[in-house]
Amino acid sequence: xxxxxxxxxxxxxxxxxxxxxxxxxxxxxxxxxxxxxxxxxxxxxxxxxxxxxxxxxxxxxxxxxxxxxxxxxxxxxxxxxxxxxxxxxxxxxxxxxxxxxxxxxxxxxxxxxxxxxxxxxxxxxxxxxxxxxxxxxxxxxxxxxxxxxxxxxxxxxxxxxxxxxxxxxxxxxxxxxxxxxxxxxxxxxxxxxxxxxxxxxxxxxxxxxxxxxxxxxxxxxxxxxxxxxxxxxxxxxxxxxxxxxxxxxxxxxxxxxxxxxxxxxxxxxxxxxxxxxxxxxxxxxxxxxxxxxxxxxxxxxxxxxxxxxxxxxxxxxxxxxxxxxxxxxxxxxxxxxxxxxxxxxxxxxxxxxxxxxxxxxxxxxxxxxxxxxxxxxxxxxxxxxxxxxxxxxxxxxxxxxxxxxxxxxxxxxxxxxxxxxxxxxxxxxxxxxxxxxxxxxxxxxxxxxxxxxxxxxxxxxxxxxxxx
Amino acid sequence: xxxxxxxxxxxxxxxxxxxxxxxxxxxxxxxxxxxxxxxxxxxxxxxxxxxxxxxxxxxxxxxxxxxxxxxxxxxxxxxxxxxxxxxxxxxxxxxxxxxxxxxxxxxxxxxxxxxxxxxxxxxxxxxxxxxxxxxxxxxxxxxxxxxxxxxxxxxxxxxxxxxxxxxxxxxxxxxxxxxxxxxxxxxxxxxxxxxxxxxxxxxxxxxxxxxxxxxxxxxxxxxxxxxxxxxxxxxxxxxxxxxxxxxxxxxxxxxxxxxxxxxxxxxxxxxxxxxxxxxxxxxxxxxxxxxxxxxxxxxxxxxxxxxxxxxxxxxxxxxxxxxxxxxxxxxxxxxxxxxxxxxxxxxxxxxxxxxxxxxxxxxxxxxxxxxxxxxxxxxxxxxxxxxxxxxxxxxxxxxxxxxxxxxxxxxxxxxxxxxxxxxxxxxxxxxxxxxxxxxxxxxxxxxxxxxxxxxxxxxxxxxxxxxxxxxxxxxxxxxxxxxxxxxxxxxxxxxxxxxxxxxxxxxxxxxxxxxxxxxxxxxxxx
Numbered sequence: 005x006x007x008x009x010x011x012x013x014x015x016x017x018x019x020x021x022x023x024x025x026x027x028x029x030x031x032x033x034x035x036x037x038x039x040x041x042x043x044x045x046x047x048x049x050x051x052x053x054x055x056x057x058x059x060x061x062x063x064x065x066x067x068x069x070x071x072x073x074x075x076x077x078x079x080x081x082x083x084x085x086x087x088x089x090x091x092x093x094x095x096x097x098x099x100x101x102x103x104x105x106x107x108x109x110x111x112x113x114x115x116x117x118x119x120x121x122x123x124x125x126x127x128x129x130x131x132x133x134x135x136x137x138x139x140x141x142x143x144x145x146x147x148x149x150x151x152x153x154x155x156x157x158x159x160x161x162x163x164x165x166x167x168x169x170x171x172x173x174x175x176x177x178x179x180x181x182x183x184x185x186x187x188x189x190x191x192x193x194x195x196x197x198x199x200x201x202x203x204x205x206x207x208x209x210x211x212x213x214x215x216x217x218x219x220x221x222x223x224x225x226x227x228x229x230x231x232x233x234x235x236x237x238x239x240x241x242x243x244x245x246x247x248x249x250x251x252x253x254x255x256x257x258x259x260x261x262x263x264x265x266x267x268x269x270x271x272x273x274x275x276x277x278x279x280x281x282x283x284x285x286x287x288x289x290x291x292x293x294x295x296x297x298x299x300x301x302x303x304x305x306x307x308x309x310x311x312x313x314x315x316x317x318x319x320x321x322x323x324x325x326x327x328x329x330x331x332x333x334x335x336x337x338x339x340x341x342x343x344x345x346x347x348x349x350x351x352x353x354x355x356x357x358x359x360x361x362x363x364x365x366x367x368x369x370x371x372x373x374x375x376x377x378x379x380x381x382x383x384x385x386x387x388x389x390x391x392x393x394x395x396x397x398x399x400x401x402x403x404x405x406x407x408x409x410x411x412x413x414x415x416x417x418x419x420x421x422x423x424x425x426x427x428x429x430x431x432x433x434x435x436x437x438x439x440x441x442x443x444x445x446x447x448x449x450x451x452x453x454x455x456x457x458x459x460x461x462x463x464x465x466x467x468x469x470x471x472x
Numbered sequence: 473x474x475x476x477x478x479x480x481x482x483x484x485x486x487x488x489x490x491x492x493x494x495x496x497x498x499x500x501x502x503x504x505x506x507x508x509x510x511x512x513x514x515x516x517x518x519x520x521x522x523x524x525x526x527x528x529x530x531x532x533x534x535x536x537x538x539x540x541x542x543x544x545x546x547x548x549x550x551x552x553x554x555x556x557x558x559x560x561x562x563x564x565x566x567x568x569x570x571x572x573x574x575x576x577x578x579x580x581x582x583x584x585x586x587x588x589x590x591x592x593x594x595x596x597x598x599x600x601x602x603x604x605x606x607x608x609x610x611x612x613x614x615x616x617x618x619x620x621x622x623x624x625x626x627x628x629x630x631x632x633x634x635x636x637x638x639x640x641x642x643x644x645x646x647x648x649x650x651x652x653x654x655x656x657x658x659x660x661x662x663x664x665x666x667x668x669x670x671x672x673x674x675x676x677x678x679x680x681x682x683x684x685x686x687x688x689x690x691x692x693x694x695x696x697x698x699x700x701x702x703x704x705x706x707x708x709x710x711x712x713x714x715x716x717x718x719x720x721x722x723x724x725x726x727x728x729x730x731x732x733x734x735x736x737x738x739x740x741x742x743x744x745x746x747x748x749x750x751x752x753x754x755x756x757x758x759x760x761x762x763x764x765x766x767x768x769x770x771x772x773x774x775x776x777x778x779x780x781x782x783x784x785x786x787x788x789x790x791x792x793x794x795x796x797x798x799x800x801x802x803x804x805x806x807x808x809x810x811x812x813x814x815x816x817x818x819x820x821x822x823x824x825x826x827x828x829x830x831x832x833x834x835x836x837x838x839x840x841x842x843x844x845x846x847x848x849x850x851x852x853x854x855x856x857x858x859x860x861x862x863x864x865x866x867x868x869x870x871x872x873x874x875x876x877x878x879x880x881x882x883x884x885x886x887x888x889x890x891x892x893x894x895x896x897x898x899x900x901x902x903x904x905x906x907x908x909x910x911x912x913x914x915x916x917x918x919x920x921x922x923x924x925x926x927x928x929x930x931x932x933x934x935x936x937x938x939x940x941x942x943x944x945x946x947x948x949x950x951x952x953x954x955x956x957x958x959x960x961x962x963x964x965x966x967x968x969x970x971x972x973x974x975x976x977x978x979x980x981x982x983x984x985x986x987x988x989x990x991x992x993x994x995x996x997x998x
Contacts, residue, residue, distance in 0.1 A: 047926060048929070074919045074930060075516060075591070078514065078516070079515070079516065080512060080514070081513070084513070084514040084553045088587045089589060089590050119848050120849045121846050121847065121849065121924070122852075122923060123846050123922030124916070125749075125841065125886070125908060126843075126853050127593030127918060128595070129627050130629025130632065130633075131628075140854050140855050141855075141856070142747065142817045142855050142856045364850060365854045369854075428848065428850040431754060431848050432854065432855065434783070435753020436855075437753070457857060457861045461860070461861045462987055462990060465983075466985075466986065466990035467991035470991065
């Protein structure tokens with residue numbers, strides 16, 4: 005039996021006080037001192053923990069917000085003094101895309117390495133923008149297409165980066181020796197460099213180490229090489245150097261030990277790729293394309309040339325940049341994928357999609373829309389208890405004190421997050437009846453889109469949908 | 473109350489020998505609405521009246537407030553804690569009994585409770601939870617004065633954007649007695665009992681393990697009172713449910729926990745659960761801490777380990793396999809109706825027709841946003857379609873296949889109120905299954921912590937002996953009976969406004985609905 009892909013995890017507790025959703029803040033005067041709340045009402049023992057916490061308080065700004073929001077103490081208080089409210093600090097986390105709920109679930113996954121499970125059904129909006137406007141399909145009872153009787157342990161999340169030949173030519177002896185190089189990684193995720201706005205602190209070391217630990221690849225700005233204090237021999241297979249137009253190539257010895265390299269898009273991108281290939285024929289070269297107003301056309305153009313991998317990057321909220329009406333990455337992916345399928349060249353190229361990948365379902369949904377794999381950046385930073393305050397500038401204090409994290413904490417939290425994402429990807433693939441994530445690429449038949457469902461269902465009853 | 477099973481002597485002919493011998497006397501529960509107070513000392517209020525130290529205890533507020541918010545007991549110097557849950561809030565401002573304006577000392581202040589923001593979520597906003605609690609308390613919908621929006625949530629789609637187009641005047645003036653809400657569950661004419669339930673809904677499957685003994689029993693007793701059903705879920709058939717056998721659906725799910733020949737022979741309806749809305753495409757989840765000795769014994773499993781049911785049934789990969797399952801049950805229990813519970817994939821219409829062809833009496837669709845039990849968060853929101861899309865899809869397909877009137881279509885997964893029930897039926901269902909609403913009636917606040925540790929802090933979805941004592945069975949029964957009564961009256965009101973004599977007339981009447989996000993200018997096809 006082939007070895008199963010498994011990421012070892014162990015709990016890594018947070019460094020900072022938790023920022024929970026609820027707070028029992030309205031503790032009015034006239035407490036009877038009955039201790040109902042402490043001893044009886046709260047089954048989570050939070051009132052006693054809070055007392056101890058305040059007694060040993062090290063940071064005056066740190067409040068205790070670990071309430072589970074069950075209202076038991078509020079409703080059982082002898083004098084009706086307790087009130088519940090949403091923690092305002094929690095509400096201010098993140099932005100309209102990186103919502104407080106996303107940040108909280110990322111923190112929890114980074115702490116435990118487990119799939120988040122809860123009860124009481126789904127409580128959120130019916131649908132939403134971006135990835136929230138699609139649902140993945142499931143495999144129902146009586147569908148013979150389900151992949152045999154195997155369980156989730158047989159689901160493969162491996163993907164190949166590089167050119168896949170559409171046929172083998174046996175007419176000459178050299179047929180199998182000239183296959184293009186392929187990099188196989190066990191999860192359809194690579195680690196990207198953080199956007200400039202979030203470039204502080206420098207987490208390159210930690211990300212590279214996590215990539216090695218999880219068998220993935222981390223993109224590293226080649227100007228930062230060599231990374232201090234790490235065993236680069238071991239890490240190099242898990243590093244892809246990023247080269248902008250002006251950066252010279254790393255030394256050939258170093259480059260030869262890597263499997264993937266990424267270059268900034270430029271008019272002479274093809275020549276630069278060729279130059280790298282001349283030095284290292286076994287390396288897979290990626291061209292990085294910003295999804296600005298020309299990005300989509302450029303991506304399709306490059307895909308039609310002799311490029312083997314493109315890495316398309318939207319902004320951190322998944323939107324096209326530099327246009328008045330930006331498109332979302334899922335829609336741009338569908339356009340690129342469909343265009344390449346129509347031209348019959350989809351397998352010539354691997355598409356890595358980045359920007360706006362905040363949750364594991366975004367990985368599955370991006371792949372359904374046509375990506376081969378995705379790149380992530382900010383979730384890894386949020387795993388380190390980043391508040392997403394967007395003030396990563398020199399001279400400004402980081403509220404999450406990211407500059408002080410130690411190596412083990414950082415690698416532990418990021419590894420846990422990746423393990424939790426892997427588990428969730430398997431859950432969603434199991435539900436879809438897919439045993440191979442490679443087969444999910446572009447499989448829009450395994451998804452349902454809001455606009456289409458609305459049109460099919462309500463359109464015929466109620467006419468035209470009004471524009472928002 | 474109509475007894476669909478008929479006399480005991482008829483049962484003798486139908487029931488297998490063993491079952492008849494071991495059958496226990498069935499308990500009847502009265503369908504009477506009685507006030508059922510909340511079990512917590514303080515009710516969560518939408519408004520809070522603050523009193524400051526300028527108060528001179530003149531008692532004017534007590535006199536002016538018709539709702540009894542303020543109380544000053546004779547012989548007491550100070551006021552009792554304000555009963556804020558009775559306050560109607562700012563609606564009162566325009567009246568002459570607004571205590572804040574009437575206070576000579578301006579010692580009173582009215583503020584919106586921050587708890588309202590913290591309670592509930594988009595699907596079950598605070599208003600809906602508070603209104604459901606009031607229904608469970610009184611058996612009636614709350615007074616308009618409270619201003620609760622309890623017919624819709626804030627999800628921005630589906631039921632929450634659908635509205636009924638009521639005529640200005642009903643086409644026919646009907647009295648309550650002339651309106652029939654009952655539905656038939658067996659439309660196949662296959663010689664099996666023609667079971668009829670008095671209301672177009674029944675209780676959803678929640679296993680012993682996911683919820684407590686008391687919760688299951690309260691649900692079952694309310695089902696008896698309203699001549700409808702409740703479902704055991706996949707955790708086995710508790711012995712304590714046997715006095716309510718005639719109103720129990722027993723579930724056969726992929727884990728086959730506690731499924732035995734004798735339990736199948738007891739129940740009038742057997743439900744095959746292929747998938748569920750909380751986690752479409754995944755099997756049931758019972759996390760280890762809730763697998764107590766009682767649960768382990770019932771499920772014939774090892775104490776304390778997490779019980780994940782497989783998915784799918786590994787013996788069913790075709791309609792023929794499905795038919796084999798149904799035939800097996802039909803053979804074991806000659807009187808049972810069969811229900812097939814599936815979730816809502818894109819080809820749910822094909823699944824429904826296939827299931828009908830295999831011999832099911834009830835096709836139960838569980839939409840992707842429903843569920844009460846533990847589920848991975850990723851599965852709750854992202855897998856399978858919401859029920860609002862699935863109902864018309866399946867209804868239309870069954871109709872086109874010419875079999876719509878031979879099968880009962882039941883919908884679930886996000887049915888929260890009488891209006892949701894009516895909208896589901898107007899979209900094409902015959903009836904619905906409710907789950908979360910019953911739990912809310914018992915005091916659930918939807919904190920979502922049902923799955924792990926000792927389970928529900930409110931004592932509903934727990935197997936912890938100490939926590940489950942928080943629910944008294946009689947109290948729970950009454951709360952659910954009251955909620956059902958409020959819905960019953962509300963549904964009759966809806967039908968009355970349309971001049972309809974039976975709930976069946978509403979089925980598939982999408983022309984009576986409008987969608988707030990659409991032009992709504994489509995003419996109904998003849």
